[in-house]
Amino acid sequence: MLNRHTASAAHQLRNGHRLGISAVLALAMVAGCSADEEKTSMPETSAQTQGKPEMTADAESTATAAVNNGEKAVDPAIWGTIKMPVAKDPAMEQRIDEIIAAMTLEQKVGQVIQADISAVTPEDVKKYYLGSVLNGGNSAPNGDLHGPAQDWIDLADAFWEASMAEDGPQIPIIWGTDAVHGHTNIPGATVFPHNIGLGATGDADLLERIGAATAMEIRVTGLDWTFAPTLAAARDDRWGRAYESYSEEPELIAKLGAALVHGIQGVPGTDNFLDSSKVVATSKHFLGDGGTDGGKDQGETISTEEELRDIHGAGYYSTLNAGVQSVMASFSSWGDQKMHGRKDLLTDVLKEQWDFDGLVVGDWNGHGQIKGCTATDCPDSINAGLDMYMAPDSWKGLYETTLAHAQSGEIPMARLDDAVRRILRVKMRANLFEQPKPSEREYTGKFEYLGGDEHTEIAREAVRKSAVLIKNNGNVLPLSPGANVLVAGDGADNLSKLSGGWTISWQGEGISKKDFPQAETLLDGIRRNVENAGGTLMVDRNGETSSTPDVAVVVFGEDPYAEFRGDIGTLDYKPGDDRDVELLRKLKADGVPVVAVFLSGRPLWMNPELNASDAFVAAWLPGTQAGALADVLFTDAAGEVQHDFTGRLSFSWPKRADQYRLNKGDENYDPLFPLGYGLTYGDESTLDELHEDAVATEANTLTLFDNGAVIGGWTLKVMDDQGAEEWSLGAVSSPSKALTVKPADLGQQENALRATWDGSAPAELIMTRTPTDFSRETNAQFALAIDYLVETPASGDVHLTFACGEDCGAPFNVSSMFSQSNYGGVQSVMLPLKCVADAGVDMTKIDTFALKTTGELEIVLAKIAVVPAVGGATCTNFPLVK
Template sequence: MTMRTDHSVGRLPSPQQSETDLNLDIWPKALSPLRHNPETEARIEEILLRMTPAQKIGQILQADIASITPEEVRAHHIGSVLNGGNSSPDGKMRASPSEWLALADAFWEASMHTDGPQIPIMWGTDAVHGHNNLAGATIFPHNINLGATRDADLVERIGSATAMEVRVTGMDWTFAPTLAVTRDDRWGRSYESYSECPNLVAELGAAMVRGLQGGANTSEFLNADHVIATAKHFIGDGGTQDGKDQGETIATEEELRDVHAAGYYTAIREGILSIMASFSSWKGQKMHGHEEFLTRLLKEHWGFDGLVVGDWNGHGQIPGTSTTNCPDALNAGLDMYMASDSWKGLHASLLQQLQKGVVNEDRLDDAVRRVLRLKFRARLFNQPKPSERKHAGDYALIGCQKHRALAAEAARKSAVLLKNAESTLPLSPGQNILVAGKAADDLSMLCGGWTLSWQGEGIRKSDYPQAETLLQGIKRLAEAYGGNVEYAPDGAYRESPDVAIYVFGEKPYAEFRGDLTTLDFKPGDRTDLQTIQKLKQSGIPVITVFLSGRPLWINPELNSSDAFIAAFLPGSQSGAIADLIFQDSNASHDFDFTAKLPFSWPEHADQYLLNHGDADYLPLFPYGFGLSLGDTCTLGRLHENSLATEPDHGTIFDHGAPQGSWQIVLTDSAGQSHWKGRSIASPAAELHIHPADLGQQENAIRACWNCTNTATLAFLHSPIDMSREANADFYLKVVLANAPNLISTTQMSVITHSGKVRIGNLLDMHRQEETELTLTVTIPLKKFGVAGADLTTLKGIELCNSEGGQIVVSYIGISTL
């Protein structure tokens, strides 16, 4: 049953029956092979008796390295740190391995030189496809690729290699594997899922746990070659409504048991030591505060005695709480808050709530025991500082040849051949070969999100000097066998080629930034298709390689290609895919396509919920489909009737990024700057914008003006006819807490084809909602017309602040929030 903390009186209410109660009789057991060590348990109790309440609370907090110093770790007895997707030593995204290791030493030294018991700190990192936050590391293909391999042994070896590279920089803990079972491919985290098939997720997830941690109850378990693994995100994150990240999971209890829990049974049986709570909710209750799942199912029914850790400030999404005031999560069963930048305020509030009885003292002690037990099992109490441990500082292991060969093997084994008309493949490498498409030589697109940064954009070749792009792999083979390669990203070749290889796909993204409203690839932008068609019409055989984090509707591209390869996100050794495309009679060995689709491929752009075993299962390519070079499979001409449209053009800005074809442009006295993510300034530095956290990581932007009359922040689009939606409302949500006196000085204008129309300042405009934190400006769209704006050619919304200052913008849209 669900227990809701009553903040006003500092006690727990009487138990009540809830619609979110679970029927545990229908859930099987998932017993861990790990057992308590009596000597360890006695040491845990001895340490617990010596700890003050403040020290206990410190142990259950995890802070981001960008928001805490070693001295603060010492003062507050913090139990763990992490590096978020965009956090690095001194803010240097390309920090060297030695800088990472030095910071690990600094945090460890702080934890071991403090008043009270000396409890070593743990460092967690999102090593989800290799040690991916580290420049120069081996970047393995994402989980969707590993699902296509069907190779548990390969996955286990990748886990072992990842653990080794993580150990080099002194870290102990990775937030992997993701055990989500994706049901709606519009979900922005689909590529973090092994498959839509629960059994495959369970098999490969267990293999990754073995690789990362070592075999349970063996001498390898969490020895110096391995790291703590984390099964995430518990539970149901792959089944959210409309594929919206962090949303409401649409599933019956039986579906949660049979589909979404599949990977957790096997992970627990492999001895997983950490499980991360999901951002998602079930029947309206957030998992971070869901006692039924975190305590009754996971800990009591399944007997899980490891650590339940939160996700990035996920506790603050529980209704009635905030990131710095949330006893609910602890009382529900969370053992460690991922209080990335909220740790200090949360420490103070939890201590106060413990004194008032709002926090259950026994529950706090249980959480601390679990933290200490994990540290003992990970052998941290017996280890010297990170730089003196085995493998630490052995920088030759980072991106080493052995690991690169493993990544190349995974890239080859995960590329799915969907079409091979007239046996176009394999090609002879001794031809004149045209390679086209920016993605062929773009590591960001080849590796995807969670690579060097959270969203994975802006990677340079120098960041991963041992990498081989697909273009480089093609050149390697052509040079070896007398061929010639011309690279023309736009397809405009100088000499007529014998064959063309076109590489295209999705730009990198992570989490909610990748959520889609349709499965149509790039609706409204057919540049790639036009290039492929032009090559085909010139009589050139076209082999197309498609990079994506999920299956997408690409019927026109399939029709225009002689051969089509779904490569997904193959990683830093993507050049190995060239080994599949080319064969030569003089080669010492040839490779063949062996990969099978881990997700069903849609025939229509609106086939969002398309999963093997569904009653109405009509995919273009079914789950498990994949050709080999010897297969004869004729793919007829496909329909090209996309049912998708530009994502409801009323969504202008959301989740920290412009939506669809909207763009952000900063203008000042010196010109314009176009925002492409991360922090940016206008040309004369009169306006700066930075990513901002608002309930989720970087789901808003902070606009900071200097004292100027010229700097503007504009959200722009090609002209849209909004006249038919004149009865709709315009919404703009800003954060009051960060701009208490600036709303009245921030002006908004509407930009149309005929010019700019000033609407007024934000404070004076009609307000739909005002809370302690946010102000939602709501304006009937027809008022834009009354003010003189031509709704038939709406081009953008502009903000300016003549007096200087800052506001945080979290949402801009039309019609609905």
């Protein structure tokens, strides 16, 4: 337990309760409106009690009698009203009328479709009159994620010129991007802390400045629209997008979300609203994305209608009042109905009850998840209120079917015209009709703003304010920069780990200082402090030193991830992998004071690591200016504190690894550290020894084999025409000895598996488990990746088969991947799951992966996993075996 010897505001909760609707609406007025404008109204309610709004007697009895968990349509009347702060301009509406009247049906259909730049060309934009493009997390001009910013400008020009062709409607295209913690697809841009860290700052002014800096950097590259802010109220921290949420607390989400919108778009009614330095913002993901069952991305949101409104809707009240111009529909379901198809929410509440007159955009092929729909055919979504389909690679087929549905009347012309009107209205408000091509706009190409000094200093401020001091036994912190300091762990100089997902690539892997030359890692910041004060710095990942340091700063944490890969089955930090805690224990056993700096996208059960540390800092995902944290950890050379800790937990910290839904206001709320907790240097506190009793963990089905072991509930077998044998340890052969597998070393002892086919008979290496649904991963462009070393090239064909039960499956010819020895290093074969789905395999019940050959082959397997498809993997590389 925590013994608090000094009362301090650091230990107080920051209004940690669930808001009633009246409180949410009141906050929305403050966050999104000027003091003399009343833009929100709601049926009479009084102060909330026990986390729920009080109602009149009649309303309360009605609600009690008819609790709605999503199985029926919502009642818009209980959702309040919002008057959008940007009034319709009669002259603009007249101009829109004239444009729509002159458009052909084909041109209207083109406007409601958004394609990914990896799957569309400027010629396509011209031919199909497409209204928008986006760059997904793994898309970049010329397919080069690490290419220069000028490439983005050049491609933006090409798309714009195609949309403005003389023989078309001359409606400028709008380009959307996921600038969720800075314009982070662009090398050299400013990378701010992720939202979970910004939530810990609680600083709305900082968020507004971050929004303005991000918008300016987007403008530098010629783009017009960002898919931010994320307003998710993450309720289960196993969710792989928890770090995109500001908090579990609706009030804080509402406050910070509105501030970011003001920064990105400017303030309605002022001269800076959508001026040349601003871009269109997006409130996402509407609605309930953070409340899914088990924290599964794109899953079923568990809530009543009132909870959906009060908890998950809070950020929408505030950002609509702030003038946000687009809203993105959520992948998630409520009442087993996908949000992309819920007319009661997209139209009846958002557009009619709340008076939202901007555009509703879909998420990545999200329309295809509606029952009865596919990615290339879904009239239901636009009829429900979607205005723009996000159809990254499915756009051409979707264009054809949408055109046919409009011709037949299945999509009413009034609905199509309304969608086009909303798209044109947003484009006009963003001044796209008045602006020249992207390269000729005011800030395009002014690369001094991209990662410039002013923006970098904002990022450094955010890093300092976001870190939360969890433990400081014996007042180990702050550190003296004149000491003999050891930096250990794998995170201090790892930009991918410091920045997290949605940085250059979707999952955030493989970034370096070549991408961000202005970056200061935490190691850089520590070195700067220590060397300037005349101290001594030792750096060793494993904590090995020739002399005993005065203190060790151990930086470790989660590897980068985004959705899917980030979904986990337990809050236990790295179950089965004790390397980090053993490093902490080793140093502490040597008598070295240990400061743990934990990098993560969520709070996790860390009791062993907390016990093995004298001080513990939750640094979240600080970004490329992580070095600023060193200015909090260390005093100056004179011993004066440079910056104190001001961060406070915006998520409750678990006491047990199975406290999956741990939110202030819930029944049996019992965290280790509550919402709003955080120490300062003025606090005297001692954290007593914590229990280290772990709980059973749920298998991660996306990893099949790693570090020499079969994991994730999978089983490995070797099979030939005489039967099959299961492998667990040691060596095992198929019944006829045609295939043998045994442990192998790849830099470490027995961290791989050697598989040898002797060519005497056809044989296959098989991975099996209970049927598993890979449809989400298929939609998200994942692939089966096999990391391997070829020692004896294949003498016959090699087939990789995906199976989904008896008489259900497809074999692919992967012979070219195993035709040459590669003693130079491990390589990877990556077969996109989309290829498997296109072959007719039912991706909802995959139970087998098999590698088979009729000839000789010897390989060393390092890893088998389902991962995001990158590096140009296409179906053409893997012919289907007929």
